[in-house]
Amino acid sequence: MSQSVKSVVILGAGAWGTALAKLAAINGNQVHLWSRQGSQSLVSVLENAHIVLSAISMQGVRDVASVVQSSPVSPETIFVTATKGLEPKTTYTPSQIWQEIFPNHPVVVLSGPNLSQEIVRELPAATVVASKNINAAQSVQLVFSSSRFRVYTNPDPVGVELGGTLKNVIAIAAGVCDGLNLGTNAKAALVTRGLTEIVRIGKNLGAKTETFYGLSGLGDLLATCNSPLSRNYQLGYQLAHGKTLKEILASLPGTAEGVNTCRVLMEIAQQRSIAIPISEQVYQLLEGEVTPQQALDQLMLRDIKPEFDDFPKEQMW
Numbered sequence: 159m160s161q162s163v164k165s166v167v168i169l170g171a172g173a174w175g176t177a178l179a180k181l182a183a184i185n186g187n188q189v190h191l192w193s194r195q196g197s198q199s200l201v202s203v204l205e206n207a208h209i210v211l212s213a214i215s216m217q218g219v220r221d222v223a224s225v226v227q228s229s230p231v232s233p234e235t236i237f238v239t240a241t242k243g244l245e246p247k248t249t250y251t252p253s254q255i256w257q258e259i260f261p262n263h264p265v266v267v268l269s270g271p272n273l274s275q276e277i278v279r280e281l282p283a284a285t286v287v288a289s290k291n292i293n294a295a296q297s298v299q300l301v302f303s304s305s306r307f308r309v310y311t312n313p314d315p316v317g318v319e320l321g322g323t324l325k326n327v328i329a330i331a332a333g334v335c336d337g338l339n340l341g342t343n344a345k346a347a348l349v350t351r352g353l354t355e356i357v358r359i360g361k362n363l364g365a366k367t368e369t370f371y372g373l374s375g376l377g378d379l380l381a382t383c384n385s386p387l388s389r390n391y392q393l394g395y396q397l398a399h400g401k402t403l404k405e406i407l408a409s410l411p412g413t414a415e416g417v418n419t420c421r422v423l424m425e426i427a428q429q430r431s432i433a434i435p436i437s438e439q440v441y442q443l444l445e446g447e448v449t450p451q452q453a454l455d456q457l458m459l460r461d462i463k464p465e466f467d468d469f470p471k472e473q474m475w
């Protein structure tokens with residue numbers, strides 16, 4: 159893989175921003191890792207940046223993007239977003255925020271089964287870079303691809319971004335499932351039906367169904383629902399052990415985006431009349447309206463129904 163050296167600015171020196179900075183540096187790129195707590199001004203690092211990647215947690219994305227907007231950036235700069243969340247006020251995905259603020263720049267989504275602690279240890283992993291601008295996606299692919307990190311391109315940014323974002327809600331449920339010791343059958347049912355919910359929402363928001371069966375959908379869902387390294391999984395696991403959300407958030411290392419995502423997701427589902435029963439129980443659990451056991455009972459005692467929403471009637475019996 160040969161390419162010219164790129165100037166890459168990573169916004170957000172949290173767990174994911176730091177891991178991505180390491181990956182870009184391995185390929186000989188000139189990398190600036192920016193944090194609001196650091197000494198470098200945003201203006202100074204943005205000068206001549208080919209790629210600006212945001213690994214800011216959802217709550218800070220619009221503020222940081224607005225500050226970037228007031229700084230001089232080259233018209234060629236590609237924006238990459240690696241945040242997995244939804245904006246409460248607008249229900250926008252992070253890439254929609256970046257595209258709204260930078261309408262004339264390519265925006266690329268980077269998302270996949272990427273637990274940062276494994277990537278920092280240089281364990282092998284794969285991810286997806288998705289954009290309507292395929293040249294931009296390919297440039298980003300070259301910057302991050304290495305013998306330890308395999309990067310695929312994809313033309314469905316909304317699907318890639320929603321897969322990574324919505325799985326966090328199901329990962330909370332998976333943590334609850336393991337915390338309650340419900341067994342492997344229950345976990346398989348939960349993850350599979352969770353994927354059905356993600357596909358329903360994603361299709362309604364304009365994503366391609368097949369994207370959710372790829373790395374950024376099913377791949378990330380499997381990684382996050384099965385790893386104690388996931389903050390969202392950990393949060394669910396601890397809820398099942400009787401801790402309150404407040405107690406868990408006070409000691410959790412880093413951001414568990416699933417909590418806010420779940421609230422925004424419920425709003426989207428209600429506005430569009432989309433059934434997402436697992437996510438709804440996660441919501442009620444996070445709001446303290448049900449216990450983990452009550453959430454389980456509510457799911458198991460729902461009306462019986464066909465497995466698929468759109469199977470032709472003559473094929474059901």
Ligand SMILES: NC(=O)c1ccc[n+]([C@@H]2O[C@H](COP(=O)([O-])OP(=O)(O)OC[C@H]3O[C@@H](n4cnc5c(N)ncnc54)[C@H](OP(=O)(O)O)[C@@H]3O)[C@@H](O)[C@H]2O)c1
Nearest residue numbers: 170171172173174175194214215218241242273274412413
């Ligand atoms: N960790 C992973 O394995 C992983 C993998 C893939 C995707 N992601 C996604 O990447 C995003 C970041 O995750 P993370 O694990 O890196 O979280 P994190 O360790 O909590 O770091 C969050 C970063 O966002 C910054 N930030 C938050 N609000 C800000 C604001 N208003 N202005 C400026 N900076 C702000 C934080 O700055 P301060 O330190 O100054 O607060 C920090 O650098 C999340 O959306 C997550 O879902 C994470």
Ligand SMILES: O=P(O)(O)OC[C@H](O)CO
Nearest residue numbers: 270271272273388389390
């Ligand atoms: O630690 P989590 O739950 O934010 O998950 C990290 C990544 O999204 C896994 O791909």
